[in-house]
Amino acid sequence: GENVEQHPSTLSVQEGDSAVIKCTYSDSASNYFPWYKQELGKGPQLIIDIRSNVGEKKDQRIAVTLNKTAKHFSLHITETQPEDSAVYFCASTGANSKLTFGKGITLSVRP
């Protein structure tokens, strides 16, 4: 089945700096790659997603890039703010149509 790796497990940045979170996937048939943000005590919230026919997608301060050849995709957050502090999950859908999540990364934005 699909395996999604997410590294590192924690990331700390200064407010205003950029943050990049990287994920790799194993199933070359994967075609959908969402990113979720989970704040303390809440459910995961979809923040951006990308399909395999697109290399990059941007929504205000966040962007996602996809490299199908290398089977990795990344989340880019620019001009980070304290409210960006949360756990971020990448995920992918393999040939079995199930969404497989990475283990999550805790992003801390230092004021």
Add this chain to the structure above:
Amino acid sequence: DTAVSQTPKYLVTQMGNDKSIKCEQNLGHDTMYWYKQDSKKFLKIMFSYNNKELIINETVPNRFSPKSPDKAHLNLHINSLELGDSAVYFCASSLGRWGGSGKQYFGPGTRLTVT
């Protein structure tokens, strides 16, 4: 308006008991899911229903039984609760039969603690 809601938010119970968690979505979606998030924050799918039909059933003990009375509701019943069942359970929904490729929207979660 809450899109995906779950009740209860917290559930504390003793080993051996039977409990249920309810989920409702008002998004008009036809696919619903149950996920388990363990103490290390790892999210893993348990079940998925499309229009009341079970389409994904992961390797989950048969003490867990999902029930979908209609496409807006997916409940989770757990028999003979064990300590290892302690986790946060999330309900989610999406549009489309093969919802794995669709945008999934999560509920606020139910924190189950088994003592």
